[in-house]
Amino acid sequence: MTTATVPPAQRRRFHVAPYALLIPAVAILLAALAYPVGWQIVTSLKQYGLAQQFGQPAPFVGLANYLNLFRDSQIWAVVVRSVAFCLVNAVVTVVIGVALAVLMNAVGKACRLILQIGLLLAWAMPVVAAMTVWVWLFQWHIGVVNWLLNHIGFNFTNHNWLEKPLSFYLVATIIVVWMSVPFVSFSVYAGLTQISPEVMEAAQLDGASGWRRFTQITVPMIRPVLMIVLLLQIIWDLRVFTQIRLLQDAGAPLASTDLLGTYIYRVGTGSSDFGMAAAMSVFVLILTMVLSAPYVRSLMKEDAA
Amino acid sequence: MSTALSAAPKANRHIKVGKIIASIAAVALAIVWVFPVYWMVNSSLLPNAVLNSPTPRFLPFGGSLNNFRAVLSGGTFFPALKTSLIVTLTAVVLCLLFAFCAALAISRYKFKGRQGFVLAVLFIQMLPAEGLFIAQYKMMSSVGLLNTAIGLAGLYTAAVVPFTIWMLRGFVAGVPADLEEAAMVDGATRTGAFFRITFPLLAPGLVASGVYAFLQAWNEFTIALVIMQKESSRTLPLWLRGFVQQSNTREVDWGQVMAASSLVALPVIVFFLLVQGRLTSGLVAGAVKG
Incomplete structure (x- = not known):
C-alpha cells in the first residue's frame, strides 16, 4: 500500500537499499535455521x-x-498419541475459549473486566513457572487437587496423577488448555465485538433462540478468526514439548508418556x-x-x- | 401483538436471571484461571511446616519473605539471572536491529523477491524448535558455541526475528511515507527526515516488538535445554526446572520452589500486560479485521 505512494523515480534510485536492509535478517536466518534444516535433511x-x-x-x-x-511400531504409537493429544487439546481449547468469549460479551463491564484480568494473568505466566505450580497443585501427597477431590467426597489420598499414561495426559491437557484458552478467548472476543448489535436484535425480534442466534449468526461471522485460532492451536499443540518434558521430570515413566517432541529429544540426545x-x-x-x-x-x- | 406485550415482563425477568447466572459464571471462571498464579504467590510466602501439612492454607497468614531470602542467598539464582539477562538482551537488540531493517525494506520498497521473502518469513516463524534442536545442537557443538550465551542468543534472534519483522511491518506501514517526503521538500535530507519524523512515530512499535522479543527469549525452554547443558550456564527457566526435577528422589522445598517461580514470573507478567493487545492483533490480524 505504502510502496504505491513512493514516486517511481525514487524507487529506481534506491533499488539496492531494500536488499542491503535485508542482509542482516537473512544472514541470521540462514545461519541459525536454514543451515540446521539442511543438515537435518x-x-x-x-x-x-x-x-x-x-x-x-x-x-x-x-x-x-x-x-x-x-x-517402527513404537514411533507409530508416539505419532498417534501426539496427533490425538494435539486434536483433543486444540478442540477443547477452542470450545472453552469461545465459550468464555461469549460469556465476556454477555456480562456487564465489571464482570468482564474481572474475567479478562484472570485470563491475562494466566496467559502471562512463563511456561516453566506455570509448570512448577501445576506440578505442585497435582502433587500426590500434599497437592491441593487431591485435597479438593477428597473434600468433595472422592478418595484421592496419595493418588499419583503422573504414574499412568492416561491420567498423565489428562493433567497435561488441563495445563495446556489452561495456558492456551486466554489467547483464543481474547481473539474470538475481538471478533465478537465486530458483530453489529442490530443484527442480533433483529434476529431476536424474529424469534430466534439464543442457541440459534449463536450457530446461525455468531459462528458464521467469526468463522475466519475461529479457523485461524483452531489452526494455530493444532500447530502449537502438535509440538508441545516443555509441558510434557517438565511433567516427566516430576516423575512419570518416559517411554509411555512421550510425544513427538520429547521422543525426538530422547532419541537425539540419549541413544545418539x-x-x-x-x-x-x-x-x-x-x-x-x-x-x-x-x-x-x-x-x-x-x-x- | 397483545400477546407479545403481555409476555414482555416475563421475558425480561428471564433475561435478568440469565445475566446474573452469566455474571456468577464469569467471576467463578476468572477465579479458576487465576488460581494457579495466586497459589504460586501464596505458597511462596508460607513456611514449609504449613505447606507440608495435609490441609492447605488458602491465605498467606503468618507468611514471610523467608523463602525468597533462602532462594536469593542460595547462590545459584544470580548466575542464572545474569546468563538470562545477557542472552535475552543480546537477542532483543539484534532482533530489533535486524527486524527493523527488514521491515523497512518490505514496507517502504517494492522490489523483486519481496513476496518470496515475506512468504519465507511467515513460514519460518511456524517452524517448531522441536523439529530443529538436534541439528542446532550439532551445529553449535561443531563451532564451539555450546554452553555460551552468545550462541544461545544467536539462535533466539533467529527464532524471534520473523514474527518481529511481521509486527514491525505493520507499524512502519502505518507511518505514511508522505510525511517523510514533506520533510524532504522542506529541506531535510532523507536520513534526517527519517530520524526526525518516522523514527519517533515508530517508537511505540519498537517498544512493543522489543518487549515481545524479550518475553520470548526470557521464557524459552526447549532450545536452552539442548544448548545449555552445563549447570554453570543455565538460564532462569532451566534453573527453575532444576528444583522440580528432583521431586521424586527427595523432599522438595515447595516454599522455595514457589518463591523461585514467583521471582521468574512476576516481572514477566508485568511486561506481558504491557504488550498483550498488540500481540493478539498481530497473530490474528487478517482474521479479525477481515
Missing part, C-alpha cells in the same frame, strides 16, 4: 549412529531411516541415533509446514491489503 539420509559420532564416515543409506521410522532423530525432525517439519499453509495464506492476504 542430509543427515536423515545417512546412517549416523554412535560410531559416526566418533569419527567414522557416515554412509548414505537413502530413505532407510524413513522406512525404519514407518516400520542422529540419523533417525533427523528423519523424525524432518517429518515434524513437513507436517508443520503443511498445517501452516492456510494460516500463512491468510497472513499473505493481510500483507497484500
Whole structure:
C-alpha cells in the first residue's frame, strides 16, 4: 500500500537499499535455521549412529531411516498419541475459549473486566513457572487437587496423577488448555465485538433462540478468526514439548508418556541415533509446514491489503 | 401483538436471571484461571511446616519473605539471572536491529523477491524448535558455541526475528511515507527526515516488538535445554526446572520452589500486560479485521 505512494523515480534510485536492509535478517536466518534444516535433511539420509559420532564416515543409506521410522511400531504409537493429544487439546481449547468469549460479551463491564484480568494473568505466566505450580497443585501427597477431590467426597489420598499414561495426559491437557484458552478467548472476543448489535436484535425480534442466534449468526461471522485460532492451536499443540518434558521430570515413566517432541529429544540426545532423530525432525517439519499453509495464506492476504 | 406485550415482563425477568447466572459464571471462571498464579504467590510466602501439612492454607497468614531470602542467598539464582539477562538482551537488540531493517525494506520498497521473502518469513516463524534442536545442537557443538550465551542468543534472534519483522511491518506501514517526503521538500535530507519524523512515530512499535522479543527469549525452554547443558550456564527457566526435577528422589522445598517461580514470573507478567493487545492483533490480524 505504502510502496504505491513512493514516486517511481525514487524507487529506481534506491533499488539496492531494500536488499542491503535485508542482509542482516537473512544472514541470521540462514545461519541459525536454514543451515540446521539442511543438515537435518542430509543427515536423515545417512546412517549416523554412535560410531559416526566418533569419527567414522557416515554412509548414505537413502530413505532407510524413513522406512525404519514407518516400520517402527513404537514411533507409530508416539505419532498417534501426539496427533490425538494435539486434536483433543486444540478442540477443547477452542470450545472453552469461545465459550468464555461469549460469556465476556454477555456480562456487564465489571464482570468482564474481572474475567479478562484472570485470563491475562494466566496467559502471562512463563511456561516453566506455570509448570512448577501445576506440578505442585497435582502433587500426590500434599497437592491441593487431591485435597479438593477428597473434600468433595472422592478418595484421592496419595493418588499419583503422573504414574499412568492416561491420567498423565489428562493433567497435561488441563495445563495446556489452561495456558492456551486466554489467547483464543481474547481473539474470538475481538471478533465478537465486530458483530453489529442490530443484527442480533433483529434476529431476536424474529424469534430466534439464543442457541440459534449463536450457530446461525455468531459462528458464521467469526468463522475466519475461529479457523485461524483452531489452526494455530493444532500447530502449537502438535509440538508441545516443555509441558510434557517438565511433567516427566516430576516423575512419570518416559517411554509411555512421550510425544513427538520429547521422543525426538530422547532419541537425539540419549541413544545418539542422529540419523533417525533427523528423519523424525524432518517429518515434524513437513507436517508443520503443511498445517501452516492456510494460516500463512491468510497472513499473505493481510500483507497484500 | 397483545400477546407479545403481555409476555414482555416475563421475558425480561428471564433475561435478568440469565445475566446474573452469566455474571456468577464469569467471576467463578476468572477465579479458576487465576488460581494457579495466586497459589504460586501464596505458597511462596508460607513456611514449609504449613505447606507440608495435609490441609492447605488458602491465605498467606503468618507468611514471610523467608523463602525468597533462602532462594536469593542460595547462590545459584544470580548466575542464572545474569546468563538470562545477557542472552535475552543480546537477542532483543539484534532482533530489533535486524527486524527493523527488514521491515523497512518490505514496507517502504517494492522490489523483486519481496513476496518470496515475506512468504519465507511467515513460514519460518511456524517452524517448531522441536523439529530443529538436534541439528542446532550439532551445529553449535561443531563451532564451539555450546554452553555460551552468545550462541544461545544467536539462535533466539533467529527464532524471534520473523514474527518481529511481521509486527514491525505493520507499524512502519502505518507511518505514511508522505510525511517523510514533506520533510524532504522542506529541506531535510532523507536520513534526517527519517530520524526526525518516522523514527519517533515508530517508537511505540519498537517498544512493543522489543518487549515481545524479550518475553520470548526470557521464557524459552526447549532450545536452552539442548544448548545449555552445563549447570554453570543455565538460564532462569532451566534453573527453575532444576528444583522440580528432583521431586521424586527427595523432599522438595515447595516454599522455595514457589518463591523461585514467583521471582521468574512476576516481572514477566508485568511486561506481558504491557504488550498483550498488540500481540493478539498481530497473530490474528487478517482474521479479525477481515
